[in-house]
Amino acid sequence: MFEKIKVEGHEQLVFWLDKLANLRAIIAIHDTTLGPAIGGVRLLRYDSEEDAICDALLLSKAMTYKASAVGVNFGGGQAVIMKPDVPIESDALWWSFGRFVNSLGGRFIASEDVGTSVEDIEKALRETKFVVGLSHALGGGGDPGPVSAHGVYSGLKACVQKALGDTSLSGIKVAIQGLGHVGYALARELKVAGCRVYACDIDSRKSQVAGENLGLEIVDPQKIFDVDAEVFSPCALGGVINEDFIERMNFKIIAGSANNxxxxxxxxxxxxxxxxxxxxxxxxxxxxxxxxxxxxEGYDQARALSQAGKIYDKIKQILEFSEQTGVPTLEAAMIIARQRLDRVRKVRGLI
Structure with a gap:
């Protein structure tokens, strides 16, 4: 395990066990060059402890590069909670998790992620101040879905301009996988822009609501890969882009919010x-x-939306760098992120 952490460049991998609260949690801190690590808290039923550890390590590393590339002064971290087989006593679990976060003395700041909510994170406030993603009532930004979706919308627009030579999205067909907070908000914004939107979710209730409210064309989750559309937007869990998918699909662009x-x-x-x-x-x-x-810095949604809109410029920069150097876009993005990290390390005397 130490060798794995060393190879990926992580600084810490911390475990927390609270038998009374039925809590088994892991926090991975990848890199704090730019500032304290920030990351989501996932509450999932993992097949094994190894799977949970791998999820934390992968997502924390991705957060480091995400923060660096978009100019945010945070490091990369991630927390995962292994969902127990027995019913959860929510208050006890989140109070214990708050103590876990607090034990790191501010090196990790937690926010909601898959399987958790604003309400969950706010329960941890009883034990720690190192949480964000709070409700408006507590001075936070509330549901981050609209801002996340606007960033995806802006980046998708840059991809369409590159692929089709037009910044207008009117008439573009987009297939969205996942209709959670981000997928739903993205679908709404795309419909306003004149797109034809196909969508699916493993939760049929979400699909029905989104279809009726937004006028989406709902398809079976197993058939979303076969939709005749220019853009595929994965907004659920990661790992969906595999060799079978690439052989099967006919999309020109892949642009979505899902991690990894x-x-x-x-x-x-x-x-x-x-x-x-x-x-x-x-x-x-x-x-x-x-x-x-x-x-x-004090929440202002208009400012957050404006900053998320600049993801258009960042994706455009990455596409241009990829074309100029011949490297894939993922590698181009990593290079740009590493460049900022290296500049800060030099200023701080770390290298």
Whole structure:
């Protein structure tokens, strides 16, 4: 395990066990060059402890590069909670988790993620101040979905301009996988722009509500990959872009908010060779990070939306760098992120 952490450049991997609260939690801190690590808290039923550890390590590393690339002064971290098989006593679990976060003395700042909510994070406030993503009532930004979605919308627009030579999205067909907070808000914004939107969710209730409210064309989750559309927007869990998917689909652009979309980083080269534009997930999905970052300075949604809109410029820069150097867009984004990290390390005398 130490060797794995060393290879990926992580600083800390911390475990917390509270038998009374039925809490088994892990926090991974990847890099704090730019500031304290920030990351989501996932509450999922993992098949094994190894799977939970890998999730924390991957997501914390992605957060480091996400923060660096979009100019946010945070490091990368991630918390995962292994969902127990027994019913959860919510208050006890989140109070214990708050103590876990507080034990790190501010090195990690927690926010909501898959399986958790604003209400969950606010319960941890009893034990720690190192949480963000709070409700408006407590001075936070509330649901980050609209800001996250606007970042994806802006990055998607840059991809469409590159692929089709037009900044207008009117008439563009987009297939959205996942209709959670981000997917729903993205679908709404795309419909306003005149797009034809196909969508799915494993939760049929979400699909029905979104279809009726937004006028979406709902498809079976297993058939979303076969939709005749220019853009595929994965907004659920990661790992969906694999070799089978690439062989099966006919999309020109992949641009969505899901983390770690590529089952293997080398698939970025496969997509490039096929002429498919891939918007690196840790860049195009940075709107949520931008949203909680704004809480630190006093939340203003208009400012957060404006900053998320600049993801258009960042994706455009990455696409141009990729074309100039011949490297896949994922690698181009990593290079740009590392450049900022290295500059800060030199200023701080770390290298």
């Amino acid at each position: 979309q590529l089952a293997d980083d080398r698939l970025g080269k496969v997509l490039q060779d096929r002429g498919i534009i891939y918007a690196p997930d840790f860049i195009i999905g940075a709107g949520g990070l931008i949203n909680v970052y704004n809480e630190i």
